[in-house]
Amino acid sequence: MGPDDDEYIGYVLSDVARLMRTVFDRRVRGIGLTRAQWLVLTRLYRRPGASQTELAVMLEIDRASAGRMLDRMEKNGWVERRADSEDRRINRLYLTDEARRAHKEMWAIAEATVDDALAPLSERERDQFTRLAARVKGRLQGLAGSNGS
Amino acid sequence: MGPDDDEYIGYVLSDVARLMRTVFDRRVRGIGLTRAQWLVLTRLYRRPGASQTELAVMLEIDRASAGRMLDRMEKNGWVERRADSEDRRINRLYLTDEARRAHKEMWAIAEATVDDALAPLSERERDQFTRLAARVKGRLQGLAGSNGS
DNA sequence: AGACTATTGTAGCCTAGGCAACAATTCTCG
DNA sequence: CGAGAATTGTTGCCTAGGCTACAATAGTCT
Numbered sequence: 001m002g003p004d005d006d007e008y009i010g011y012v013l014s015d016v017a018r019l020m021r022t023v024f025d026r027r028v029r030g031i032g033l034t035r036a037q038w039l040v041l042t043r044l045y046r047r048p049g050a051s052q053t054e055l056a057v058m059l060e061i062d063r064a065s066a067g068r069m070l071d072r073m074e075k076n077g078w079v080e081r082r083a084d085s086e087d088r089r090i091n092r093l094y095l096t097d098e099a100r101r102a103h104k105e106m107w108a109i110a111e112a113t114v115d116d117a118l119a120p121l122s123e124r125e126r127d128q129f130t131r132l133a134a135r136v137k138g139r140l141q142g143l144a145g146s147n148g149s
Numbered sequence: 150m151g152p153d154d155d156e157y158i159g160y161v162l163s164d165v166a167r168l169m170r171t172v173f174d175r176r177v178r179g180i181g182l183t184r185a186q187w188l189v190l191t192r193l194y195r196r197p198g199a200s201q202t203e204l205a206v207m208l209e210i211d212r213a214s215a216g217r218m219l220d221r222m223e224k225n226g227w228v229e230r231r232a233d234s235e236d237r238r239i240n241r242l243y244l245t246d247e248a249r250r251a252h253k254e255m256w257a258i259a260e261a262t263v264d265d266a267l268a269p270l271s272e273r274e275r276d277q278f279t280r281l282a283a284r285v286k287g288r289l290q291g292l293a294g295s296n297g298s
Numbered sequence: 299a300g301a302c303t304a305t306t307g308t309a310g311c312c313t314a315g316g317c318a319a320c321a322a323t324t325c326t327c328g
Numbered sequence: 329c330g331a332g333a334a335t336t337g338t339t340g341c342c343t344a345g346g347c348t349a350c351a352a353t354a355g356t357c358t
Contacts, residue, residue: 008263009263009267009275009278009279009282010169010259010262010263012279012282012283012286013162013165013166013169013282014166014169014170015209015286015289016162016166016282016285016286016289017162017163017165017166017167018166018209019286019289019290019292019293020159020162020163020289021163022293023289023292023293025316026293034343034344036343036344036345037343051306051307052306052307053305053306053307060164060167061344061345061346062345062346062347063306063307063308064307064308064309064310064345064346064347064348065344065345065346066307067306067307067308067309068308068343068344068345069343069344069345071308072343072344087305087306087353087354088306088352088353088354089305089306089307089352089353089354090305090306090307090353091306091307110159113159113292114157114158114159116288116292117285117288117289117292118158118285118288119288120284120285120287120288121281121284121285125281126158128277128281129158129278129281129282129285130156130158130161132270132274132277132278132281133158133161133162133165133278134156134161135269135270136165136266136267136269136270136278137161137164137165137168138269139265139266139267139268139269140164140165140168140169140172140266141168143168143172143262143265143266144168144171144172144175174346183313183314185313185314185315186313200336200337201336201337202335202336202337210314210315210316211315211316211317212336212337212338213315213316213317213318213337213338213339213340214314214315214316215337216336216337216338216339217313217314217315217338217339218313218314218315220338221313221314236323236324236335236336237322237323237324237336238322238323238324238335238336238337239323239335239336239337240336240337
């Protein structure tokens with residue numbers, strides 16, 4: 001068993017993530033938000049007034065990527081950039097009312113999608129799966145943190 | 150427990166996939182191939198002479214995306230497009246010698262990366278994890294197949 | 299104060315993927 | 329045979345992410 005095998009765990013995991021994304025994206029098409037943008041909402045919903053850098057850290061993406069995402073979302077009326085009163089470098093981020101409404105809708109769809117995906121597992125297997133995945137994630141964070149050069 | 154929770158399985162799974170990708174990408178930087186391009190190699194290695202559409206199906210990506218990927222890889226000397234002798238619409242794809250060499254190298258790195266990621270799990274847990282993930286994948290393929298409109 | 303240093307957001311250039319439309323070609327079936 | 333349907337690969341336009349370099353601003357330390 002190696003990367004040449006279709007059942008290789010490395011493939012399966014990335015397939016699971018990709019398929020989850022695909023299914024979710026298809027279900028929310030029509031709301032006007034993409035999945036990536038919805039992730040922005042989930043963060044700003046909990047932490048209104050965050051800066052762009054803070055948002056990028058929360059999403060674990062590049063500052064530049066986050067900035068461009070915000071360009072799109074601002075243009076489409078989901079997000080507001082307000083100048084910080086003390087530090088002129090900083091943009092404070094806030095959701096529009098419409099964004100807060102959409103957030104709820106996407107949330108429900110996300111839950112339903114994950115439920116559907118895990119449907120073939122029993123309650124107990126679901127827990128197992130979640131715990132195993134969390135441990136793998138922890139390990140990977142360690143590997144990613146200590147830069148792998 | 151819902152999408153608002155950081156330990157939500159939906160987040161964890163996409164995190165695992167993303168981190169695995171990040172770690173792997175960092176480790177192979179310098180070979181001159183990206184992870185996505187290496188995936189192309191893995192397929193053409195097993196199925197030389199495939200058409201672009203066949204490759205796209207194997208990778209489960211768009212025909213257009215595959216075509217552009219091949220543009221880059223051809224330009225960089227990893228892949229050759231040869232005209233099919235019977236059907237003038239078709240390009241048959243072949244790896245260059247250099248690509249076959251790089252394939253081996255990336256393969257080893259991929260195996261090591263996955264091994265590292267799964268290091269915190271016991272042999273038995275690894276099997277469990279793999280099997281559970283495969284079942285979830287199967288379910289998602291069902292959901293993705295029957296288009297979710 | 300003034301000179302470094304650090305942080306913030308942006309712009310440029312890159313890979314990667316999706317969808318829709320299109321020309322070239324091939325297939326099918328009347 | 330020939331007209332319409334299907335397939336193949338490409339192009340255009342979109343989102344999304346990474347890395348580097350940069351100007352503006354803020355912080356630090358002599």
